[in-house]
Amino acid sequence: MNLAELNIHYSYVMIVILLVIGLWGMLGKRNLVKKVIGLNIFQTAIFLFFIKGALKDGATVPVIDPQTGIEAAAYFNPLPHVMILTAIVVSVAITGVAMALLLNIYRSYDSLEEDIIIQRMGK
Amino acid sequence: MTHNIPILIPISLIFFAFFTGVLGVMRLRYSQLVAVFASALAFSLAVWGTVHVLTSGALSYSFGSWPPPIGIEFVMDPLSAFMLLVITGTGFILLLFPTKPGFKIEEKRGVPLYAIVLLLMGGLCGIALAGDLFNLYVFLEITSLSTYALVSIGSGRAVMSSFRYLIMASIGGTFYLLGVGFIYFATGTLNMADVINLLPAVYSSPAVIGGAVFIVTGICLKMALFPLHTWLPDAHSYAPPVVAAFLAAVQIEVSAYIIIRMLLNVFTPEFMVGLLPLTDIIGWAAAGGVIIGSVMAIAQTDFKRMLAYSTVGQIAYVGLGIGLANPLGITGALLHIMAHALMKSCLFLIAGGVAQQTGITDINGYRGLGRRMPWTMAAFTVSALAMIGIPPTAGFFSKWYLLLGSLDGGNWVFLAVILASTLLNGVYFFRLIEKVFAPADPADASARNPGELPRSMLVPVLVFAGLILAVGAASVLIVDNLLSPAVQGL
Numbered sequence: 001m002n003l004a005e006l007n008i009h010y011s012y013v014m015i016v017i018l019l020v021i022g023l024w025g026m027l028g029k030r031n032l033v034k035k036v037i038g039l040n041i042f043q044t045a046i047f048l049f050f051i052k053g054a055l056k057d058g059a060t061v062p063v064i065d066p067q068t069g070i071e072a073a074a075y076f077n078p079l080p081h082v083m084i085l086t087a088i089v090v091s092v093a094i095t096g097v098a099m100a101l102l103l104n105i106y107r108s109y110d111s112l113e114e115d116i117i118i119q120r121m122g123k
Numbered sequence: 124m125t126h127n128i129p130i131l132i133p134i135s136l137i138f139f140a141f142f143t144g145v146l147g148v149m150r151l152r153y154s155q156l157v158a159v160f161a162s163a164l165a166f167s168l169a170v171w172g173t174v175h176v177l178t179s180g181a182l183s184y185s186f187g188s189w190p191p192p193i194g195i196e197f198v199m200d201p202l203s204a205f206m207l208l209v210i211t212g213t214g215f216i217l218l219l220f221p222t223k224p225g226f227k228i229e230e231k232r233g234v235p236l237y238a239i240v241l242l243l244m245g246g247l248c249g250i251a252l253a254g255d256l257f258n259l260y261v262f263l264e265i266t267s268l269s270t271y272a273l274v275s276i277g278s279g280r281a282v283m284s285s286f287r288y289l290i291m292a293s294i295g296g297t298f299y300l301l302g303v304g305f306i307y308f309a310t311g312t313l314n315m316a317d318v319i320n321l322l323p324a325v326y327s328s329p330a331v332i333g334g335a336v337f338i339v340t341g342i343c344l345k346m347a348l349f350p351l352h353t354w355l356p357d358a359h360s361y362a363p364p365v366v367a368a369f370l371a372a373v374q375i376e377v378s379a380y381i382i383i384r385m386l387l388n389v390f391t392p393e394f395m396v397g398l399l400p401l402t403d404i405i406g407w408a409a410a411g412g413v414i415i416g417s418v419m420a421i422a423q424t425d426f427k428r429m430l431a432y433s434t435v436g437q438i439a440y441v442g443l444g445i446g447l448a449n450p451l452g453i454t455g456a457l458l459h460i461m462a463h464a465l466m467k468s469c470l471f472l473i474a475g476g477v478a479q480q481t482g483i484t485d486i487n488g489y490r491g492l493g494r495r496m497p498w499t500m501a502a503f504t505v506s507a508l509a510m511i512g513i514p515p516t517a518g519f520f521s522k523w524y525l526l527l528g529s530l531d532g533g534n535w536v537f538l539a540v541i542l543a544s545t546l547l548n549g550v551y552f553f554r555l556i557e558k559v560f561a562p563a564d565p566a567d568a569s570a571r572n573p574g575e576l577p578r579s580m581l582v583p584v585l586v587f588a589g590l591i592l593a594v595g596a597a598s599v600l601i602v603d604n605l606l607s608p609a610v611q612g613l
Binding site: 023026032035039042043046049050053079080083086087090093094097098101102104105108117121 | 257260261264267268271272275280282283285286289290293294297300301304307308313
């Protein structure tokens with residue numbers, strides 16, 4: 001990838017970096033709250049990917065304006081935004097359930113560090 | 124009226140979920156009755172829809188009267204109808220099982236338990252009906268969210284295994300969403316019937332290839348296909364028995380259905396078999412899973428944990444059928460979905476009932492139970508024989524189609540894997556059957572003297588055992604009417 005390509009695609013590079021940070025947080029971190037944060041970063045990266053895909057150069061808000069006409073190229077694509085609105089709701093629900101589970105785990109084991117929990121499970 | 128059936132099935136479940144939730148906080152007993160009613164309603168609608176699909180073709184429902192591909196649609200074709208029958212039928216019988224042994228919850232406690240179960244069933248039905256890639260994601264996450272809550276009800280380490288399951292399944296779901304994004308930006312549509320028309324023009328585009336890989340990887344994680352199965356044994360063995368039955372019998376099977384749907388109706392076989400070796404990869408991973416799952420099951424001493432590992436092996440049979448990607452192989456995979464739903468539910472209910480009645484969870488404790496619980500253990504024997512694949516049970520016919528499929532595809536390794544795993548299944552189930560019908564340890568019998576299971580627990584168990592035999596007897600009918608039209612595209 002040369003510099004000119006990077007200039008066009010830099011936002012995708014950023015999205016991939018966010019994806020990898022999120023995956024590392026989920027699989028590599030030993031603290032359970034950090035895993036949930038990783039999950040959120042991972043999902044946000046995908047939301048950004050959809051939003052980036054909806055962008056067009058020189059387009060405007062997707063509300064039909066008599067001056068702009070009904071040319072589809074003149075408006076941003078609204079569908080990815082709507083999908084991501086739904087996906088954000090799903091992600092909030094997942095975070096909520098994860099937090100409820102963490103609360104239960106903390107009450108049972110008095111810790112949120114995976115190593116300590118495994119140690120206490122063994123007893 | 125008939126064209127509304129596709130929407131009425133999930134709506135009836137999700138609508139009643141609200142009432143059972145409110146009722147559950149006051150009286151758990153009454154909310155179970157409402158849940159049984161709701162699932163019976165969904166099952167009868169599914170039967171009615173199936174009859175309609177068989178006589179006059181597929182049903183389609185467009186939301187808000189927006190015609191597809193612009194609007195969202197629900198499609199009920201033979202494949203969906205088959206899955207709906209499995210989901211609602213199994214769910215209905217599982218809900219009949221009493222609350223205390225089934226969920227390990229005292230009936231007096233006020234919890235919206237059955238609302239979550241109905242949401243789970245509604246989500247699964249939505250997946251089976253969705254004609255739209257993004258809609259499928261939403262239902263997939265509804266299903267997953269309700270299972271996290273249900274698994275965490277279980278004992279001991281259940282909460283921790285539920286959290287691990289949440290992390291793994293969320294990665295799977297998010298991968299699926301990423302893949303859907305790739306497909307959407309390459310084709311500009313989310314409707315499955317539209318994607319299959321537009322896709323051939325952009326087959327070689329890296330976005331489509333990447334999208335297909337992300338979708339299949341994500342769903343394989345949810346399906347617990349070897350080597351992505353690591354979350355399954357913990358989540359399934361610490362969950363309460365009825366929840367474990369729901370997870371093993373319908374939830375992961377529906378993920379397998381998604382892959383079959385992608386193969387047949389989204390990516391076309393020539394793309395997933397010819398251009399990308401995706402089905403080959405699934406098949407070889409499944410071949411590993413069949414062997415590993417069975418070997419690990421032999422090594423377990425806890426009955427529920429043994430069943431959980433055997434699920435890893437059994438779901439891999441479905442993966443083998445997908446890997447073969449010929450009509451006989453897919454027919455075998457679908458028939459195995461139905462057979463596994465019945466036999467695993469039966470076994471998990473027996474595990475729950477026996478644990479409630481006698482406190483026995485270890486397989487060594489099953490020694491001599493055949494004399495004390497003849498009916499339960501007869502049902503156990505039927506489902507164990509089905510797990511091994513002995514005629515005339517349902518498990519034999521699904522394996523038979525898988526064998527025919529591997530002969531047809533000339534795949535001798537898969538043939539050997541199926542035969543070898545049948546022997547391994549035989550090792551761990553014949554060992555149990557022998558224990559069950561051996562004379563009891565006299566020292567042990569005096570300590571506990573449990574009789575037959577109470578009728579409320581025995582009825583669902585016996586119904587499942589009867590269905591295993593009935594599906595075996597009716598397998599030709601099912602294959603001719605529902606599955607042959609479904610796999611026509613291959």
